Amino acid sequence: MTCPVEVEEKTVITLSHGSGGRQTSQLIEQVFLPAFGNQVIQTLHDGALLDMNCGQLAFTTDSYVVQPLFFPGGDIGKLAVTGTVNDLAMCGARPQYLSCGFIIEEGFLLRDLKRIVESMREAAIKSSVEIVTGDTKVVERQSQEPNIFINTSGIGRFLCKEPINARSIREGDAIVLSGDVGRHAMAIMAERSGLSFPEGLESDCAPLFAMVEALLEAEIELHCLRDATRGGVATALVELSEQSGMNFSLFEEKISVSAPVKSACEVLGLDPLHAANEGCFLAFIPQDRAECAQAVLRQFSTGKEACVIGQVSGRSSSPRALMHNSLGTQRYLYKLSGDQLPRIC
Amino acid sequence: MTCPVEVEEKTVITLSHGSGGRQTSQLIEQVFLPAFGNQVIQTLHDGALLDMNCGQLAFTTDSYVVQPLFFPGGDIGKLAVTGTVNDLAMCGARPQYLSCGFIIEEGFLLRDLKRIVESMREAAIKSSVEIVTGDTKVVERQSQEPNIFINTSGIGRFLCKEPINARSIREGDAIVLSGDVGRHAMAIMAERSGLSFPEGLESDCAPLFAMVEALLEAEIELHCLRDATRGGVATALVELSEQSGMNFSLFEEKISVSAPVKSACEVLGLDPLHAANEGCFLAFIPQDRAECAQAVLRQFSTGKEACVIGQVSGRSSSPRALMHNSLGTQRYLYKLSGDQLPRIC
Numbered sequence: 001m002t003c004p005v006e007v008e009e010k011t012v013i014t015l016s017h018g019s020g021g022r023q024t025s026q027l028i029e030q031v032f033l034p035a036f037g038n039q040v041i042q043t044l045h046d047g048a049l050l051d052m053n054c055g056q057l058a059f060t061t062d063s064y065v066v067q068p069l070f071f072p073g074g075d076i077g078k079l080a081v082t083g084t085v086n087d088l089a090m091c092g093a094r095p096q097y098l099s100c101g102f103i104i105e106e107g108f109l110l111r112d113l114k115r116i117v118e119s120m121r122e123a124a125i126k127s128s129v130e131i132v133t134g135d136t137k138v139v140e141r142q143s144q145e146p147n148i149f150i151n152t153s154g155i156g157r158f159l160c161k162e163p164i165n166a167r168s169i170r171e172g173d174a175i176v177l178s179g180d181v182g183r184h185a186m187a188i189m190a191e192r193s194g195l196s197f198p199e200g201l202e203s204d205c206a207p208l209f210a211m212v213e214a215l216l217e218a219e220i221e222l223h224c225l226r227d228a229t230r231g232g233v234a235t236a237l238v239e240l241s242e243q244s245g246m247n248f249s250l251f252e253e254k255i256s257v258s259a260p261v262k263s264a265c266e267v268l269g270l271d272p273l274h275a276a277n278e279g280c281f282l283a284f285i286p287q288d289r290a291e292c293a294q295a296v297l298r299q300f301s302t303g304k305e306a307c308v309i310g311q312v313s314g315r316s317s318s319p320r321a322l323m324h325n326s327l328g329t330q331r332y333l334y335k336l337s338g339d340q341l342p343r344i345c
Numbered sequence: 346m347t348c349p350v351e352v353e354e355k356t357v358i359t360l361s362h363g364s365g366g367r368q369t370s371q372l373i374e375q376v377f378l379p380a381f382g383n384q385v386i387q388t389l390h391d392g393a394l395l396d397m398n399c400g401q402l403a404f405t406t407d408s409y410v411v412q413p414l415f416f417p418g419g420d421i422g423k424l425a426v427t428g429t430v431n432d433l434a435m436c437g438a439r440p441q442y443l444s445c446g447f448i449i450e451e452g453f454l455l456r457d458l459k460r461i462v463e464s465m466r467e468a469a470i471k472s473s474v475e476i477v478t479g480d481t482k483v484v485e486r487q488s489q490e491p492n493i494f495i496n497t498s499g500i501g502r503f504l505c506k507e508p509i510n511a512r513s514i515r516e517g518d519a520i521v522l523s524g525d526v527g528r529h530a531m532a533i534m535a536e537r538s539g540l541s542f543p544e545g546l547e548s549d550c551a552p553l554f555a556m557v558e559a560l561l562e563a564e565i566e567l568h569c570l571r572d573a574t575r576g577g578v579a580t581a582l583v584e585l586s587e588q589s590g591m592n593f594s595l596f597e598e599k600i601s602v603s604a605p606v607k608s609a610c611e612v613l614g615l616d617p618l619h620a621a622n623e624g625c626f627l628a629f630i631p632q633d634r635a636e637c638a639q640a641v642l643r644q645f646s647t648g649k650e651a652c653v654i655g656q657v658s659g660r661s662s663s664p665r666a667l668m669h670n671s672l673g674t675q676r677y678l679y680k681l682s683g684d685q686l687p688r689i690c
Contacts, residue, residue, distance in 0.1 A: 009456060010454070011454070011455040011456065012451070012452045012453060012454055012455060012491070013449050013450075013451055013452065013453040013454075013455060013458065013483055013491070014451050014452075014483070015451050015483050015485070016483075017449070017481065017483050018449070018481055018482045018483025018484070019483075024481065027481060028479075028481070031455070031458060031459055031462055032462060032479060032481075035459075035462045035463060035465065035466040036445070036462075036465070036466060036469070036475075036476040036479070038475045038476075038477065047478055048442070048444075048477035048478040050441075050442055050477065050500065057402075057500075059442060059444060059477060059478055059500060060444065060478050061444035061445065061446045061478055061479065061480050061496070061498055062446065062480045063446040063447075063448050063480055063482045063496060064482075065448060065482045065484050096395075097393070097395055097404060099393075099404060099405065099406035099498045100381070100406065101406045101407065101408040101496045101498075102408075103408050103410060103448070103494055103496075104358050104362070104363070105358075106357070106358060106359050106360050107357045107358065107359075108357060108358040109355070109356070109357055109358075110356040110357060110358060110376070111354060111356065113358065113376060114376055114380075117376055117377060117380045117381075118380060120380065120381070121380040121381060124381070130381075130383045131381040131383075132383065132393035132395065132404060133392055133393040133404055133405050133406055134373075134377060134381070134406065135406050135407045135408055136362065136363055136369065136372060136373070136377075137363045137408045137409075137410045137494075137688075138358055138359070138360050138361075138362050138363025138364075139363070139410050139494075139688060140360070140688070142487030142488050143487050146357070146358070149448055149482075149484075149494065151406070151408060151446045151448075151496035151498075153406055153444045153446075153496075153498035155395065155402075155404060155500065343482075343484060343485070
C-alpha cells in the first residue's frame with residue numbers, strides 16, 4: 001500500500017490544514033490514513049482504543065501551540081494537560097498517565113517555563129493523572145519572541161462495555177451539550193485584539209472526566225462523546241454526522257452563548273458555533289435518558305448550562321446537521337473552512 | 346510541593362538545555378522533577394513502566410527536530426518512528442503502538458510531508474508497530490525554509506521479570522556496546538558542512554528491538570539497556586554511572602569507530618564518543634554471559650561491531666566512568682556540555 005493521492009510539486013501546507021476544519025480532514029484522509037491506515041486509526045476518534053489482552057486502553061496525543069501562551073482562564077500548560085485528559089474522557093476512559101514533550105526556542109525565559117510547568121502540575125493533580133515520561137528539545141530561535149510547543153500523550157483505562165465513537169451513534173439518540181460555547185476561542189481572540197469586557201471573558205478550559213464519570217454512574221448508555229475544540233460545536237457536529245452516516249436535527253435556541261462571547265463574536269464578526277471550546281462536550285445518548293443526563297451535568301459548575309440541543313433524525317446517504325433557529329428557519333451546518341482562528345490550542 | 350529552585354528573572358533557555366548533556370540534566374532535575382515528581386518519573390529512564398493491573402506497560406515520548414530533514418541513511422520520519430520504538434526496546438518492552446503529533450510551519454511542501462509520512466509507514470512496518478492516533482497543528486512560518494517537528498509517543502508490553510534501568514546495574518556487570526559509534530551525528534554534520542567521504546557516511550538509524558529480543562531469547566539477564574543518542578556513548582555512560590552509583594571501567598580500543606566517522610570527527614574537531622547514535626545501545630549484563638551476548642548481537646547486521654567494552658567496577662559515593670586507552674593512560678568521561686550538535690534528532 002502506498003499513498004494514492006497525487007500531489008502537485010508546489011502544493012504547500014497552509015494554516016487551514018491545522019484549523020480542525022475541512023482542510024484538516026482532507027489532510028488526514030489523503031495523507032495520513034493511506035499511510036498509517038489500520039483498524040484502530042480508521043475510527044477517526046480523538047483517541048485510540050488498544051486491546052492489551054487485559055481490557056482496553058485508550059491512547060491519545062495532542063500538540064499545543066496556542067498564542068498567546070498566557071491567556072484569561074489558563075495558559076499553554078493547563079491546556080496541554082486538560083486537553084489530552086479530555087480526549088481520554090471522550091473515549092470513555094479514565095485518564096491515568098501522561099507523557100510530555102517540550103519543544104522550546106532558545107532564549108525562552110526559564111521563569112515562564114517554570115510557570116507553565118507549575119500550571120501543568122496543578123492541572124494534573126486536578127485531573128488525577130500522573131506525568132510519567134518526558135522529553136525536551138531546544139531549537140534555534142526564529143522570531144523576536146521565543147516560543148514553546150508542548151505535546152502531551154495520554155493513556156487511560158476504557159470504562160464502558162461498548163465502543164464510544166461516531167459509529168455507535170443510533171437513530172433517535174438525544175444530543176446533549178454540556179455547557180455554553182465559544183469561551184476559549186473568544187478569550188484568546190479578545191486577548192490578542194486587546195478587547196476587554198466588563199463581565200469578564202475567560203477560557204472555559206476545564207477537565208471533563210468527572211462529568212463523564214457521573215453520566216456513567218447514573219447508568220446512562222454513552223454512544224458517542226466529543227469535545228467541541230478546534231472548529232467549535234458546528235464542526236464537531238458535521239464531522240460526527242458524516243462519520244456516523246446520520247442526519248442530526250438541532251435547535252439553536254438551546255445552545256447557550258454567554259453575553260461576553262456574544263459581544264466578542266459581534267465585534268470580531270465570528271460565529272460562536274465555530275469558536276473553539278476547551279471545557280464543553282457533546283454526548284449522544286438514548287432519548288429516554290436525555291432529561292436525566294441534563295440534570296446530572298447541571299450539578300457541575302462546568303455543566304450549569306447543559307442542555308439537550310437536538311436529536312439524531314435518521315440514517316442518510318448524504319448526512320447533514322440541520323440547525324433550526326427560533327424564527328422557524330433552518331440552515332445546514334458546515335465545517336470551519338480556512339484559518340478563522342489559527343493557534344488557539 | 347512547589348518548584349524549589351530560584352530562577353533569575355532573566356535566565357533563558359539555551360540550545361545546551363536541549364543537547365542531552367549536563368544542562369539538560371539540570372533542567373530535568375531543577376524544573377521538571379520538582380513539579381511532576383512521582384515514583385515512575387523518578388527512575389529517569391527513557392520510558393516509564395506503568396502498572397495497569399495486567400502486567401506492566403512501557404510508555405515513552407520523544408520530539409524530533411532534526412535539521413536537515415532528509416539526510417544520508419534516513420529522514421525525520423524514519424527517525425521519529427525508530428527513535429521511539431528504540432526507547433521502548435530500552436525499557437525491555439516489545440513496541441506495539443505509536444501516536445504521532447505533527448507541528449508544521451505554513452508553506453511546508455505537501456510533497457515533503459508525504460515523503461516523511463511514507464518513511465514513517467515503512468519504519469513502522471519494519472518495527473511491527475501500529476501508528477494508532479495522531480494530531481496535526483500548523484503554525485505561522487518563521488523562517489525562509491518552512492519546518493516540521495514530529496512527536497511520537499509509544500506503548501509496549503514489558504517482557505522481563507525485573508525492572509530494566511540504572512538502579513538494576515550490579516557490581517561486576519559486563520558493559521556491552523552493540524555497534525560502532527558516531528555515525529548518526531557525523532552523517533548529519535557532514536551533510537550540513539557539505540563534506541563527503543569516499544567510503545560513504547550514513548546515519549546508523551535502525552530499530553533495536555530485534556537485538557533485545559534475541560538477548561532475552563538467549564536467556565541473558567538484562568540489568569540495564571540504554572541507546573546512546575544525544576550526547577553519545579560517553580554521556581550515556583556518565584549518566585548511568587551517576588544514576589546507579591557505580592564506577593565503570595572501560596577500554597577505548599574495544600569501541601569501534603568506522604573510518605569515515607573517524608575522518609569526519611578529525612575534520613570537524615569532534616569526539617566520536619560524544620557523537621549521537623540512533624542504532625546502537627549499551628547493555629549491562631552478568632559478566633559470565635558477556636561473550637554469549639556479544640555473539641548473539643553479532644548475528645545482526647546492526648550488531649556486527651558489538652563488543653564487551655568494560656565492566657562495572659563497584660559502588661562509589663562519587664561514581665565515575667573511567668576510560669583506559671591503548672597507551673595505558675586513563676581519563677574520566679564527562680557529559681556533553683554545551684551545544685556541540687544541536688538539532689541532530
